[in-house]
Amino acid sequence: MSATATLKVWRGLDPRAGRFESYEVPLEPGQSVLDGLRWIRANRDPSLAIRFSCINANACKECMMELDGVTVYACTARLEPREMVLRPLHNKALVRDLVTEIAPPAERFKG
Amino acid sequence: MTIEPARETMHVETDVLIIGSGGAGMYAAIEAARAGASVFLADRSLVGRGGATVMAQMTVAVALGSQTPDHWRHHLADTIQAGRGLTDQRLARLLCEDGPDCIREMDMWGVGWARRDGRITQAFAPGHDRPRCAYVDFLNTGPAVSKTLRTVVNKTSGIRKAGDLLVVDLVRHDGMVTGAVALHLATGAPVTIAAKATIVAAGGLTRLYRRNSASANMGGDGYALALRAGAPLIDMEFVQFFPIGHLAPRLIGMDPIMWDPFRYKLGGRLLNADREEFTERYGTREDGEYVITRDLATYAIIKEVEAGRGSPHGGAYLSFEHCPAAALREAFGPVIDRLAANNIDLTRMPVEVAPIAHYHMGGVAADVRMETEVPGLLVAGEAVGGANGANRLSGNAITEALAFGRRAGRTAAERARGGRHAFAAADARAAIALVTAEGGKADLNTAAMIQTLQAAMADGVGPFRTKEKLMRALRTILELHRELGDCPAGGRGPFDMQRIDWLDLRNMILVARTVALSALRRTESRGAHQREDFPGLRPQWQVNQVVRLRGDEIEARSAPVAAEVAAQ
Numbered sequence: 001m002s003a004t005a006t007l008k009v010w011r012g013l014d015p016r017a018g019r020f021e022s023y024e025v026p027l028e029p030g031q032s033v034l035d036g037l038r039w040i041r042a043n044r045d046p047s048l049a050i051r052f053s054c055i056n057a058n059a060c061k062e063c064m065m066e067l068d069g070v071t072v073y074a075c076t077a078r079l080e081p082r083e084m085v086l087r088p089l090h091n092k093a094l095v096r097d098l099v100t101e102i103a104p105p106a107e108r109f110k111g
Numbered sequence: 112m113t114i115e116p117a118r119e120t121m122h123v124e125t126d127v128l129i130i131g132s133g134g135a136g137m138y139a140a141i142e143a144a145r146a147g148a149s150v151f152l153a154d155r156s157l158v159g160r161g162g163a164t165v166m167a168q169m170t171v172a173v174a175l176g177s178q179t180p181d182h183w184r185h186h187l188a189d190t191i192q193a194g195r196g197l198t199d200q201r202l203a204r205l206l207c208e209d210g211p212d213c214i215r216e217m218d219m220w221g222v223g224w225a226r227r228d229g230r231i232t233q234a235f236a237p238g239h240d241r242p243r244c245a246y247v248d249f250l251n252t253g254p255a256v257s258k259t260l261r262t263v264v265n266k267t268s269g270i271r272k273a274g275d276l277l278v279v280d281l282v283r284h285d286g287m288v289t290g291a292v293a294l295h296l297a298t299g300a301p302v303t304i305a306a307k308a309t310i311v312a313a314g315g316l317t318r319l320y321r322r323n324s325a326s327a328n329m330g331g332d333g334y335a336l337a338l339r340a341g342a343p344l345i346d347m348e349f350v351q352f353f354p355i356g357h358l359a360p361r362l363i364g365m366d367p368i369m370w371d372p373f374r375y376k377l378g379g380r381l382l383n384a385d386r387e388e389f390t391e392r393y394g395t396r397e398d399g400e401y402v403i404t405r406d407l408a409t410y411a412i413i414k415e416v417e418a419g420r421g422s423p424h425g426g427a428y429l430s431f432e433h434c435p436a437a438a439l440r441e442a443f444g445p446v447i448d449r450l451a452a453n454n455i456d457l458t459r460m461p462v463e464v465a466p467i468a469h470y471h472m473g474g475v476a477a478d479v480r481m482e483t484e485v486p487g488l489l490v491a492g493e494a495v496g497g498a499n500g501a502n503r504l505s506g507n508a509i510t511e512a513l514a515f516g517r518r519a520g521r522t523a524a525e526r527a528r529g530g531r532h533a534f535a536a537a538d539a540r541a542a543i544a545l546v547t548a549e550g551g552k553a554d555l556n557t558a559a560m561i562q563t564l565q566a567a568m569a570d571g572v573g574p575f576r577t578k579e580k581l582m583r584a585l586r587t588i589l590e591l592h593r594e595l596g597d598c599p600a601g602g603r604g605p606f607d608m609q610r611i612d613w614l615d616l617r618n619m620i621l622v623a624r625t626v627a628l629s630a631l632r633r634t635e636s637r638g639a640h641q642r643e644d645f646p647g648l649r650p651q652w653q654v655n656q657v658v659r660l661r662g663d664e665i666e667a668r669s670a671p672v673a674a675e676v677a678a679q
Contacts (some may be wrong), residue, residue: 030361041558053161057366109273111121
């Protein structure tokens, strides 16, 4: 029996009306929280919204979210064999699930 | 805080539309803006952070002659040599000749090239005849290049930046590209962009492979956009695998190609499961120096694994155990601490490395003005095909991003000056329908489909190919094509991942078909394309393969290498 992490993930489009969903994620030593979220998308629920570009390099800075109330990069936070609570950044506009509006205002599209 | 989903199509007008904001896109934007054009710089991720440039931890090949006398003609000779007879010498010349100027301009902009005694340091890299590669310490070349260009973009008037804007299709009128349709990811709204000139600078296709060194947005978007707009692609069978991508132990917060600079500076030893050096068995003896080229190293590692002498995770060991701790610290400073955080101590243990999809030599056919066959459509950076022939030299990718980006920006501004908008809403209707579609398959696991495609490409269209493996991959690709269907999955809301995946798969599947088909047709082995059933170069294959889209069919034919055409 290999270890698992339980990712309790905030889901929704409205910050006042979201819900948590929990996912059991297989755990290999050294894996990142982003690895776990990508596993959920491919194996449990492809609709889970996350954003990242560089996957692993901590170069794009897109995968910022809150882990147990602390802001982290999902690509450098480690998966651990316990319940880990993931929420979108509370001080940024919510887009969906764990995705928030993180671009500087001058770099956002304005129609 | 919430973002209200926008329903109406939004419309913008610009002289020059640039798709992609890596090194090529940003340099193009700067150059077009300083030539007086209005620029709209669109990126599907954050501006200046999502492409391949920011990931490049290595070096930039450029004939500065700052330490050893050099001339761009020497750099060109090496680039042509590496290309195994397929290099478009006009494009390669542009890369080598304009490179020094771009690198000096980057220097003036404060990128911080590593220096010794006040002169830009140039490291030796395999395939170059002399030390030629500039870099920024420590493992910071790409991030420094990206940051510098972002700063200049921000200071240049006339550039509008738009992140989270996924371009879905180019729009044409009477065969000319007149703009594009995009999906604004943050709201789910369709956006139309009218442009007098459009530059595709969306990078390569490494996301088609399971293990790759680039970012998640390098899924061949630019190739697919150009192909559907009527532009031909060339050399699509030539995918470069980086031989020593990090394999194990699991390493986070670092790019998997990070070991190359260690090799440049300290040599390092490639070892098999018996902890023996093995590259000599395949023709290149290293003796602790880094001299083996990428295609040969990839071959040596894969053959060693096939012979049962691979490392536990299926690669080779890379060892710096013979290097004193002080030398490692001097060469890599804080990187040593980042490795320690991953429980890696190079003085006591080797790491495991294996080939990883890294770069695409093929791409959109272009001339030295960076114009494609389709009026109004230009291309820049890795999206351009031909400059590196069948195999790219280390260090040429950032150089081509900068040199091609600058040239594309200049040409686009010239075209815009004499041109007028020809965008018509009616031409954009089909693409808008994709963005706003309702009622697609709800149960389509788009994330799993991407993994299936990546596995098929890695297993069947990897560095070593056979007819059988290629046919198997093509069957999977075509099954995925059928499964995908014509109606996008997901909905119209903000950041709908199934909609985004579906649109990505539409591009990835199309581009995967061009790679697999071109690889199947090329019945020889050359550079990065190695057919185990057709070993060795065949003179009759010293030709480019050109692919076009006819309806939903891919048409491939052979054409003389560009330089030979020019010489006639």
